[in-house]
Amino acid sequence: MIGAIRSEIRKVFTTRLWWGMALGMSVLAALIAMGFAALLGNADMDGGEGQGNPFARLTVGTAQMIYNAGIIQQMTILFPLAMGVLLITGEYRHKTITATFLSTPNRWVVMVSKLVAVAVTGAVYAVLHAAASLAGAVPIIKFVKHQPTMLNEPKVWQSLGIGIIAFIIWMLLGFSVGMLIRNQIAAVLLAVGATFVIQIALSIIFTVKEWYSAMKWIPGQLTTNMVITSNPLAGQSVDPKSAAQYFDHWWQAAIVLIVYAAVLSVTGAFLTTRRDVT
Amino acid sequence: MTTAPPAPPSQIEFHNLSKRFGDFTAVRDLTFTVEPGRVTGFLGPNGAGKTTTLRMLLGLIRPSEGTATIGGRQYGAIANPLRVVGSALEATNFHPGRSGRDHLRVLAAAAEIPDKRVDEMLELVAIPAAARKRAGGYSMGMRQRLGLAAALLGDPQVLVLDEPANGLDPEGIRWLRGFLRGLAADGRTILVSSHMLSEVEQTVDDVVIISNGQLVKSGTMADLHGPSSALVRTSDPSRLAGALRVADVTSHATPDGALLVETDDLRLVGDVALRAGVPIWQLQAQVSDLEDMFFRLTEGQNRNLGDATTAPRAGDAIMGRDGGNEK
Numbered sequence: 001m002i003g004a005i006r007s008e009i010r011k012v013f014t015t016r017l018w019w020g021m022a023l024g025m026s027v028l029a030a031l032i033a034m035g036f037a038a039l040l041g042n043a044d045m046d047g048g049e050g051q052g053n054p055f056a057r058l059t060v061g062t063a064q065m066i067y068n069a070g071i072i073q074q075m076t077i078l079f080p081l082a083m084g085v086l087l088i089t090g091e092y093r094h095k096t097i098t099a100t101f102l103s104t105p106n107r108w109v110v111m112v113s114k115l116v117a118v119a120v121t122g123a124v125y126a127v128l129h130a131a132a133s134l135a136g137a138v139p140i141i142k143f144v145k146h147q148p149t150m151l152n153e154p155k156v157w158q159s160l161g162i163g164i165i166a167f168i169i170w171m172l173l174g175f176s177v178g179m180l181i182r183n184q185i186a187a188v189l190l191a192v193g194a195t196f197v198i199q200i201a202l203s204i205i206f207t208v209k210e211w212y213s214a215m216k217w218i219p220g221q222l223t224t225n226m227v228i229t230s231n232p233l234a235g236q237s238v239d240p241k242s243a244a245q246y247f248d249h250w251w252q253a254a255i256v257l258i259v260y261a262a263v264l265s266v267t268g269a270f271l272t273t274r275r276d277v278t
Numbered sequence: 279m280t281t282a283p284p285a286p287p288s289q290i291e292f293h294n295l296s297k298r299f300g301d302f303t304a305v306r307d308l309t310f311t312v313e314p315g316r317v318t319g320f321l322g323p324n325g326a327g328k329t330t331t332l333r334m335l336l337g338l339i340r341p342s343e344g345t346a347t348i349g350g351r352q353y354g355a356i357a358n359p360l361r362v363v364g365s366a367l368e369a370t371n372f373h374p375g376r377s378g379r380d381h382l383r384v385l386a387a388a389a390e391i392p393d394k395r396v397d398e399m400l401e402l403v404a405i406p407a408a409a410r411k412r413a414g415g416y417s418m419g420m421r422q423r424l425g426l427a428a429a430l431l432g433d434p435q436v437l438v439l440d441e442p443a444n445g446l447d448p449e450g451i452r453w454l455r456g457f458l459r460g461l462a463a464d465g466r467t468i469l470v471s472s473h474m475l476s477e478v479e480q481t482v483d484d485v486v487i488i489s490n491g492q493l494v495k496s497g498t499m500a501d502l503h504g505p506s507s508a509l510v511r512t513s514d515p516s517r518l519a520g521a522l523r524v525a526d527v528t529s530h531a532t533p534d535g536a537l538l539v540e541t542d543d544l545r546l547v548g549d550v551a552l553r554a555g556v557p558i559w560q561l562q563a564q565v566s567d568l569e570d571m572f573f574r575l576t577e578g579q580n581r582n583l584g585d586a587t588t589a590p591r592a593g594d595a596i597m598g599r600d601g602g603n604e605k
Contacts, residue, residue, distance in 0.1 A: 002390075003387055003388050003389065003390040004388050006387040006388075007384050007385070007387035007388035010380070010383060010384045010387050011376075011384050014376050014377070014380040014383070014384065015373060015375040015376050016375055017375065090373065094371065094372065094373045094374065095368065095370065095371040096371055096372065096373050096381075098338060098367055098368070098371050099371060099381075099384075099385060099428065100388070101337070101338055102336055102338070102359065102360070102365055102367075103359070103360050103385050103388035103389050104388050105337045105353055105354040105356070105359055106354065276333075276338065276339040276340060277333065277338040277339065278330075278333065278338075278339060
């Protein structure tokens with residue numbers, strides 16, 4: 001088992017894919033974090049209709065938003081998602097899955113080893129993401145906005161730590177989609193398309209219909225729910241209905257997201273253990 | 279032989295093995311054994327079911343019926359199989375962005391084989407420098423060598439190679455021949471598939487020929503050659519035949535008026551003819567044309583080619599998966 005895990009981790013870090021994706025993600029994360037930081041104190045960011053303005057005043061929650069800006073915008077979270085898809089579909093595309101199953105014929109062992117490798121890679125990405133976001137936002141907050149960076153707040157670091165869990169779950173989601181679909185192009189399009197298009201469509205529909213409590217089950221919303229543990233709207237009068245789009249605690253959102261990933265990955269792993277490798 | 283003896287630790291045994299994909303039968307009731315210390319050629323035209331059979335042996339495809347075992351065990355039941363069975367299935371199965379050396383290091387990690395062994399194997403197949411480049415740029419010959427290095431990583435007693443000579447130049451084929459002969463001389467079991475008899479003719483000791491997923495012939499290379507004979511042309515075939523019969527040598531007349539003599543002793547034939555006083559125009563040892571025999575054994579049955587009278591079967595599409603070995 002140790003050998004199979006080491007093999008899977010080696011697989012991830014012996015092609016250029018991992019750092020290419022990491023580089024693209026980091027640049028994007030830094031840019032979005034800079035953008036968020038630049039919005040500080042902007043009175044026009046009021047969501048209207050009692051939604052509140054998280055940038056009105058720098059709170060701990062606002063700092064959490066800025067340092068996780070890429071995740072909240074559901075942009076950088078696409079990188080671990082796509083990476084998860086590519087890690088497994090690449091094996092089918094290049095037929096290396098044959099060599100994998102020949103060295104470890106117990107396919108459940110292979111699947112569990114891959115999950116461990118996915119978790120390790122997800123954690124690496126999360127750390128890089130946090131570093132890039134801080135590098136992008138801190139100079140703007142400090143030198144342009146002349147505000148405290150909030151880096152002495154434990155809740156800011158807690159939020160970045162939870163980001164690691166979020167990245168691992170998203171990579172696992174991608175990995176599961178890849179196991180189920182196997183065709184690399186189709187799987188990437190479906191995973192990214194579902195995140196991008198379907199989530200946004202659902203958000204719009206739920207908002208228009210005012211189904212705020214349905215919003216909190218959307219993966220992107222759950223992720224925001226996880227990393228923002230302090231209310232950035234603290235002290236503002238907010239329509240209580242819109243508060244219904246989040247769970248009360250970050251770990252509740254995490255559990256829901258983990259259940260999504262677990263259902264998908266167990267289904268995918270089960271199919272993988274049954275299928276012929278031709 | 280009163281009780282079933284345990285299978286030798288490195289004997290490969292196929293027992294009533296069948297595989298159906300939907301209503302298409304890729305392999306049907308295949309039974310044969312592959313012995314240690316010999317190179318066995320597993321032959322058949324493209325799409326005959328060779329790759330499917332090997333994949334069933336290696337636990338990649340689930341048989342519909344029957345078993346395929348190595349030393350009495352199914353592949354999946356072998357702890358750390360790379361140390362027992364080395365295999366090279368398709369020479370295209372490398373990630374183009376990963377170096378050949380890293381490909382082997384990934385496998386080595388899974389089988390808990392030290393990385394040092396990776397470099398030793400690359401030396402052995404003579405690609406130590408090239409293996410540090412990304413596999414996407416490798417020639418077919420290099421891929422075959424890398425595949426072989428992967429198969430040998432765990433120093434296995436059993437080797438299963440699918441079309442290892444495919445894409446090799448004549449020099450590479452000669453190299454492979456010597457390599458495999460050496461491995462067999464160490465007592466290893468070597469199963470090599472090929473769609474061309476001529477490619478492996480000088481390498482293998484035993485042959486197993488399949489066509490349309492069914493066993494056509496199995497035996498030693500000598501069996502395949504059949505008894506040796508000589509062709510004689512003379513002005514009086516029946517008189518020579520009589521004289522040869524006296525000398526205890528059987529002969530048959532051929533349609534074009536020659537004699538086919540069941541012996542490889544050309545001198546004896548000449549001496550008998552001289553004593554009988556018949557002139558000889560031609561006397562030559564008859565070498566059986568194996569390629570021709572292979573073709574006849576599998577001829578007209580290739581389900582993938584189809585013909586004018588039968589519509590192609592829907593199931594034939596399945597065999598498209600076999601296309602990987604036609605590179």
